[in-house]
Amino acid sequence: MSGLAGKMQHSLTVAGQTDYPHGFTNDLICSQFMEATGAEIVVRCLAEEGVEFVFGYPGGAVLNIYDEIFKQNKFKHVLVRHEQAAVHAADAYARATGRVGVALVTSGPGATNAVTGIATAYMDSVPIVVVTGQVPTPAIGMDAFQEVDTVGITRPCVKHNFLVKDVKDLAETMKKAFIIAATGRPGPVVVDVPKDITAHTTEFVYPASIEMRSYNPVVKGHSGQLKRAVQMLLEAQRPMIYIGGGVVLGDASKQLVEVASLLGFPVTNTLMGLGGHPATHRQNLGMLGMHGTYEANMAMQHCDVLLAVGARFDDRVIGNPAHFAREQRRIIHIDIDPSSISKRVKVDVPIVGDVKHVLTEMLALLKQAKDKPDAALTAWWTQIELWRSKNCLKYNKQSSIIKPQYVVEKLWEVTKGDAYVTSDVGQHQMWAAQYYKFDQPRRWINSGGLGTMGVGLPYAMGVQLAFPDAQVACITGESSIQMNIQELSTCKQYRIPVKVLTLNNGYMGMVRQWQEFFYGSRYAESYMESLPDFVKLAESYGHVGMKIEKPEDVEAAIKEAFSPALKERMVFMDFITDAAENVFPMVEGGKGLSEMILAEEL
Amino acid sequence: MNSRHIISLLMENEAGALSRVAGLFSARAYNIESLTVAPTEDATLSRMTIVTTGSEDIIEQITKQLNKLIDVIKVMDLTEGQHIERELMLVKVKAVGAGREEMKRTADIFRGRIIDVTEATYTIELTGTGSKLDAFLEAIDSALIIETVRTGASGIGRGERSLKV
Numbered sequence: 040m041s042g043l044a045g046k047m048q049h050s051l052t053v054a055g056q057t058d059y060p061h062g063f064t065n066d067l068i069c070s071q072f073m074e075a076t077g078a079e080i081v082v083r084c085l086a087e088e089g090v091e092f093v094f095g096y097p098g099g100a101v102l103n104i105y106d107e108i109f110k111q112n113k114f115k116h117v118l119v120r121h122e123q124a125a126v127h128a129a130d131a132y133a134r135a136t137g138r139v140g141v142a143l144v145t146s147g148p149g150a151t152n153a154v155t156g157i158a159t160a161y162m163d164s165v166p167i168v169v170v171t172g173q174v175p176t177p178a179i180g181m182d183a184f185q186e187v188d189t190v191g192i193t194r195p196c197v198k199h200n201f202l203v204k205d206v207k208d209l210a211e212t213m214k215k216a217f218i219i220a221a222t223g224r225p226g227p228v229v230v231d232v233p234k235d236i237t238a239h240t241t242e243f244v245y246p247a248s249i250e251m252r253s254y255n256p257v258v259k260g261h262s263g264q265l266k267r268a269v270q271m272l273l274e275a276q277r278p279m280i281y282i283g284g285g286v287v288l289g290d291a292s293k294q295l296v297e298v299a300s301l302l303g304f305p306v307t308n309t310l311m312g313l314g315g316h317p318a319t320h321r322q323n324l325g326m327l328g329m330h331g332t333y334e335a336n337m338a339m340q341h342c343d344v345l346l347a348v349g350a351r352f353d354d355r356v357i358g359n360p361a362h363f364a365r366e367q368r369r370i371i372h373i374d375i376d377p378s379s380i381s382k383r384v385k386v387d388v389p390i391v392g393d394v395k396h397v398l399t400e401m402l403a404l405l406k407q408a409k410d411k412p413d414a415a416l417t418a419w420w421t422q423i424e425l426w427r428s429k430n431c432l433k434y435n436k437q438s439s440i441i442k443p444q445y446v447v448e449k450l451w452e453v454t455k456g457d458a459y460v461t462s463d464v465g466q467h468q469m470w471a472a473q474y475y476k477f478d479q480p481r482r483w484i485n486s487g488g489l490g491t492m493g494v495g496l497p498y499a500m501g502v503q504l505a506f507p508d509a510q511v512a513c514i515t516g517e518s519s520i521q522m523n524i525q526e527l528s529t530c531k532q533y534r535i536p537v538k539v540l541t542l543n544n545g546y547m548g549m550v551r552q553w554q555e556f557f558y559g560s561r562y563a564e565s566y567m568e569s570l571p572d573f574v575k576l577a578e579s580y581g582h583v584g585m586k587i588e589k590p591e592d593v594e595a596a597i598k599e600a601f602s603p604a605l606k607e608r609m610v611f612m613d614f615i616t617d618a619a620e621n622v623f624p625m626v627e628g629g630k631g632l633s634e635m636i637l638a639e640e641l
Numbered sequence: 642m643n644s645r646h647i648i649s650l651l652m653e654n655e656a657g658a659l660s661r662v663a664g665l666f667s668a669r670a671y672n673i674e675s676l677t678v679a680p681t682e683d684a685t686l687s688r689m690t691i692v693t694t695g696s697e698d699i700i701e702q703i704t705k706q707l708n709k710l711i712d713v714i715k716v717m718d719l720t721e722g723q724h725i726e727r728e729l730m731l732v733k734v735k736a737v738g739a740g741r742e743e744m745k746r747t748a749d750i751f752r753g754r755i756i757d758v759t760e761a762t763y764t765i766e767l768t769g770t771g772s773k774l775d776a777f778l779e780a781i782d783s784a785l786i787i788e789t790v791r792t793g794a795s796g797i798g799r800g801e802r803s804l805k806v
Contacts, residue, residue, distance in 0.1 A: 190657060195668045199711040202656070219711060252806065253653055253714040378705035381698070 077206045077237040078103035081170060084213035086113035087245045090141050092132060092504055093117070094125040098145025099185060100172025103237035117504065117533060120525035122149050124497035126156020127523070129167045130227075131494075131501030133160075134484050135459060137290060139220050140167040140501065146174055147185030150231075151192065155491060157227045158196035162488025163311060164288055166225035168216045175235035176204060189231045198226030206239035214246050223256030224376040225288060256375065260392035260400060268346070268371040268388045269404045275344035276415035277422075278304045281327065284311030284487065285349015285374060285394050292316070292480040294398035295348060301405055302412050305423055307335040309350050311487040314477035319456070324423065325432075328356040329626045330469040333431035333635060336626070338423055340366055340633040347372045349394045352384040353488075354628075360384055362631030373397045431624050431637055432473055440617040441590050443467060443542040446597075447474035450512055450540060453597045458482070458510040461498035463519030464490045466548035469622045471514040493522025499537035500529060510538070510601055517543040517613075518567050527580040530609045538600045539611045541573060544618040552621045556636075577611035588615045643694050645674070647719040647726060647796045648704065649804050653712040654680050654687040661710050662689060671695065671703050675728075675793025686714070686806065690795050692771075714806055723799035729766070730774045731756075733788040734781065736763040744781065751777045762787065770794075 075083065081104050085093060094117045097105045108116050119125040122144040129140030140160075144153045150171045160167050174183040190202045199219050201212045209232070216228040272278060280302075286295050292315050299306050299322055306316045307327040316323050327335035339345070339357070345368050350356070357363045360383050372379075372386040373394055380389040390397055434444045447470050450458070460475050461484040462468040468485055477483045484502055486494045499513040520541055530537060542548075550565040574584030583605060587596045593614065600610040623638035652658050659678055666673045674692040681688045693703060700718065707716045719726075732753075736744045741763075748755060748765045751773065757764035767777055771794055778789065798804065 191660070194657075194661060194664055204656075251711075254711050376709070378702065378709050382702060 073242055074240040075243040076103065076107075076240050077203075077209050077232065078107045080206070080209045080241075080243050081213065081232065081237065082107040082111055083243060084210055084245055085141060086111065088139070088213075088217050090114045090139075092129075093141045093143050094119055094128040094132075094501070095143030096122050096125055096145065096149060098149050098172060100146035100149075100174060100234045101143060101170075101237070103234065104143065104170070104172070104232075116143075117500075118529065119497065120528050121523065122152035123155050123493070124500075124523050124526050124529070126153045126167065126169060127159065127491075127494045127497035128501035128504075129169070130156060130160040130165050131461065131484050131498035132505050133165050133167050134163075134498075135481050135502045136505045137481065139217055140165070142167065142169045144169065145172040145185065146189070146234075147187050149185075150187055150189040154192060154196065157193055157229065159486050159489045159491045159494060160227040161196045161198065163284060163486065164225050165227065166220040167227045168213075168220050169227060169229045171229060171231045172237075173202070173231045173233040176233045177235070179233065189229065193229045196227075197229050198224075200229035200231065202231045203233070203236050206236050206241045209236065209241075210243060210245050211249060214249050215251065218249060218251075219254065223254075257377075257391050258393045258396050260373065260390040260397035262400075264388055264390045265397065265400055265404060268390060269401060269408060271344055271369055271371060271388060272302060272304075272346060272405075273408060273410040273412055275304075275342075276413055277341060277343040277419045278302070278346070278412070278416070279338050279342035279344070280304050280306040280316075280346045280348065281309075281339060281350055282306065282312040282315045282348045283309040283350025286312055286315035287349075287480040289349055289375070289394040290480070291349070291395035291398050294395055294402060296320075298398055298402050298405065301402065303416060304346070304412070305338055305420070307331070307339060309356055309487070310472055310485070312350065313472060313483040314480040315349075317478040318476035319478055324427070326472055327632075329358070329628075330473065330622050330624065331626075332473075333429045333624055333637065334423055334426040336624070336632045336635060337426045340631070343368050345370045347374075347386070348398070349374060351379045351382065354383075357384065358626045358632040358634075359629055362634070365631075429637070434620075434638065438590065438617060441587065441593060441614055443470050443544070443614070443616045443620055444474050445590060446540060446542060446593055446614050446616065447471055447514060449594045449597050450514070451475045453594065453601055454510050454512065458512045459484060459499075459502045459506065461485060461495050461502060461511070461513045463495035463513075463515040463522075464492045465516050465519060465550075466544075466552060466620075466622050467514050467516045467519070467542040469549075470542070473622075475514075492519040495519060496523050496526045496530075496537070496539065499539070500526060500535050503535045503537050504533070513537055513539045515539060515541050516548060517541055517545065517570055517573075518547045524576070527577065527582060527609070527611075530582065531580045534607065534609075536605075536607050536609050538609075540597070541611070541613050542616045543570070543573075543613050544616045544620065545570070546618055548620075549622070551618075555621070556625075556627075573611055573613040577609070582609040582611055584611045584613070586613045586615070643696055645692065645694050645720070646700050647724065647794060648691045648693060648707070648716060649719050649796055650689050650691070650707055650716045651681070651714045651804060651806060652687050652689065652710070653714065654685050655712055658687055658712050659689075661712060662691070662707065665706055665710065666691075666693075669702075669706065671699065675791075677793045677795055683806075688804075690793070692794050715804055717798070717804045719796045719798060722802055724796050724802075725799060726770050726794050726796045727768050728771050728774055728794045729768050729792045730777075731790045732765045732767065732778070732786065734763050734765065735761060735785045735787060737761050740782075740785065744785070747777070747780055751780070753777065
């Protein structure tokens with residue numbers, strides 16, 4: 040035995056230097072060096088794409104990939120505590136940076152847990168690539184352990200998805216995934232990789248770009264339509280600009296502000312469009328829709344020319360479309376997705392194209408135009424100021440119980456409006472949207488379309504990792520936070536110093552509000568009994584916990600949380616807030632936009 | 642006003658291509674009257690013909706949503722212009738006694754061909770528009786029908802009008 044071992048060692052030593060042992064040809068060794076396994080290819084593709092973070096959770100089908108992650112140092116892997124959070128964190132990273140977010144999960148339950156995250160990103164058009172493990176190709180369809188039809192399950196909630204059946208297609212598929220996710224109307228792309236593919240080898244070549252004959256997103260707007268639009272804007276008596284998430288996602292905020300300033304028109308943002316036009320700007324009327332401001336909804340309803348940019352007239356924004364159509368108005372709609380145009384509301388001038396590109400062209404046309412905006416604009420602003428003077432976001436500041444709105448206002452003051460704010464879903468989300476005045480795009484990170492409770496904490500993680508020095512606040516409720524509370528552990532592991540502000544009213548607040556208004560105050564299953572002691576819970580993970588019960592303590596608590604002393608610490612603030620508080624204004628489902636319920640004080 | 646439309650499309654001949662289209666129709670609650678699909682002379686391309694009904698707004702959305710699918714290369718609403726529509730139907734009927742000759746005559750009138758015969762049955766092949774096939778089924782005694790199988794419509798534009806990559 041020892042003799043044999045000695046001989047082998049000798050041969051290898053020789054092979055490593057100059058000559059090769061019998062049976063090893065030069066070619067074979069070279070090709071072995073150039074070939075890469077599927078797992079290596081996945082990792083190298085991510086590195087080629089300049090990925091900074093991969094949010095994930097290992098499992099059987101992705102062990103080969105994790106082994107390659109172990110060996111590399113190009114990107115950092117962030118181990119979450121539930122796959123849903125991995126996708127949310129990747130999604131938030133993408134929303135805050137504009138780059139493609141990446142998540143990696145295993146087959147079966149790994150993939151199904153990721154689905155909520157994928158659907159969330161899909162509804163808000165966020166570019167992410169999710170790599171899912173799959174059982175080995177011979178086992179597909181055999182009801183193998185941890186097998187699901189990932190491509191089938193995710194199909195309705197992805198921009199596109201792939202099942203890789205040959206390692207030779209892997210690099211090209213990864214490239215396609217990144218291109219498809221990031222271009223046109225962005226969205227999530229799933230790449231399902233069977234385990235045997237991650238072990239097979241092939242030569243690794245990462246294409247610089249790929250032409251797809253079936254995929255060519257439009258960039259430039261139609262010049263004739265643009266001219267018509269400009270003419271229409273200059274003739275408007277009661278104009279309105281309505282912007283959505285497309286302005287934020289399309290990085291067109293600067294161009295939008297220029298167009299709006301040049302025209303002097305009022306601007307409203309959707310929930311997804313917050314920050315696309317500065318909230319503190321005089322021309323900004325705040326958010327519109329179900330919980331929009333009085334002035335924004337009234338102006339939207341009564342305008343005669345509407346410029347819609349990167350928005351989709353959804354049910355939470357315009358209320359009942361028949362009621363909306365009662366008022367005569369001409370609509371110009373700029374959107375990258377033709378299917379968003381004339382979907383719920385007929386438009387007069389559709390302009391399909393990248394919003395930044397189209398607005399740049401529009402700006403040039405406006406500057407050349409001989410006409411100026413119509414003089415009737417002054418009267419329109421007088422009307423709008425009258426609506427604005429209703430002060431619809433007024434609330435009781437003398438309360439001895441903490442008002443949730445007050446917490447958000449104080450957060451805005453303490454962070455000087457400069458924080459990244461994530462939220463969960465419900466009343467606190469609306470208060471965050473109404474009272475935190477976003478002056479910059481990509482600062483407001485929330486689940487607008489799908490309305491996914493539980494996004495807040497993983498969203499904050501994704502943002503904080505992208506911007507380690509930024510102030511990141513998660514405004515949440517005691518119900519939402521519990522849907523991904525396990526991520527307190529991830530925050531501990533990676534020392535992610537996000538600040539959580541829980542507006543704890545003991546109820547699923549928005550459910551409670553609807554039950555109060557529409558179900559005779561029968562609060563079916565909306566009371567959160569048996570809440571944990573959030574302070575102790577946070578502390579058990581090594582974080583800082585605070586419980587705030589009096590209005591006079593709110594500001595000091597927030598100041599302390601954002602103080603240099605706690606800069607490196609994750610802080611969990613549990614604000615005990617008024618359980619009876621409701622979100623106003625409110626447009627009931629099915630009602631018209633101008634049929635708002637306002638707060639009782641008004 | 643709902644009307645019938647024949648939508649033709651070319652898409653990448655990839656696994657799962659059909660389910661992307663079928664899934665889109667069910668997810669958005671669009672009608673599908675029939676859907677046929679097969680590869681073209683270029684094996685990398687599939688051609689699909691979808692017969693659907695809907696208002697102008699719905700049909701506009703359907704074509705936009707189809708175009709949005711990454712694998713779809715081109716979409717054409719054939720019913721927007723001159724077009725030819727054909728469907729194949731195989732009908733197995735009882736054919737005995739005096740009715741046997743009558744059945745043959747009716748098939749002839751509709752330019753059907755009898756492609757299989759037993760002592761008691763005929764199997765008739767018919768092609769034409771969907772309404773012609775419907776008319777044949779109306780023309781014969783429904784009690785005589787044992788089995789029908791229809792392919793759903795295929796369509797092509799008239800003259801120079803074509804759907805090509």
